[in-house]
Amino acid sequence: xxxxxxxxxxxxxxxxxxxxxxxxxxxxxxxxxxxxxxxxxxxxxxxxxxxxxxxxxxxxxxxxxxxxxxxxxxxxxxxxxxxxxxxxxxxxxxxxxxxxxxxxxxxxx
Amino acid sequence: xxxxxxxxxxxxxxxxxxxxxxxxxxxxxxxxxxxxxxxxxxxxxxxxxxxxxxxxxxxxxxxxxxxxxxxxxxxxxxxxxxxxxxxxxxxxxxxxxxxxxxxxxxxxxxxxxxxx
Numbered sequence: 001x002x003x004x005x006x007x008x009x010x011x012x013x014x015x016x017x018x019x020x021x022x023x024x025x026x027x028x029x030x031x032x033x034x035x036x037x038x039x040x041x042x043x044x045x046x047x048x049x050x051x052x053x054x055x056x057x058x059x060x061x062x063x064x065x066x067x068x069x070x071x072x073x074x075x076x077x078x079x080x081x082x083x084x085x086x087x088x089x090x091x092x093x094x095x096x097x098x099x100x101x102x103x104x105x106x107x108x109x
Numbered sequence: 110x111x112x113x114x115x116x117x118x119x120x121x122x123x124x125x126x127x128x129x130x131x132x133x134x135x136x137x138x139x140x141x142x143x144x145x146x147x148x149x150x151x152x153x154x155x156x157x158x159x160x161x162x163x164x165x166x167x168x169x170x171x172x173x174x175x176x177x178x179x180x181x182x183x184x185x186x187x188x189x190x191x192x193x194x195x196x197x198x199x200x201x202x203x204x205x206x207x208x209x210x211x212x213x214x215x216x217x218x219x220x221x222x223x224x225x
Contacts, residue, residue: 043152087152
């Protein structure tokens, strides 16, 4: 079967750095997405990785290792507004999007 | 209006009611999706309308019926729902290329559905 694993919940402190991991077992791979979803709101696109390595976008970076079936989202200089759920999703060999259950990130002052 | 809009934002209905959810995208995309989001579970794809094709998840009960009159509008008709259907229903759109697609999906804010 196809599977995406993410921690259910994480807690971090304002101003700190947090890394949210995502591991996947899918039939093929055509890319990986990270989305952010604030409570009661739409998921919004953060990043897309298809090649190995680190992609940086301001305070957020996303890393991919295809050989390890692994990605992480790195959030720096955490702000209270970063409290949200972070969803990992993988495109499989049939170009179907397989979603993880999301990681709820709680930021404390 | 910009992006993807959904109405209503909240809906409470009895098991014998019939209601419809509406989604509209203002992005010029050619594909639209319905997802079900339950607490602590992955997003569940229900239906896709893409490039004049409809794809459905075979596990979705027939009490959910989609309608896509054009590329900008998508409806989800609901009838005789069950309490376990209570969830957040998200609509999304994307620009698909025939055959292969790594397109980014853009989501609406969702309809929070409660079935009593």
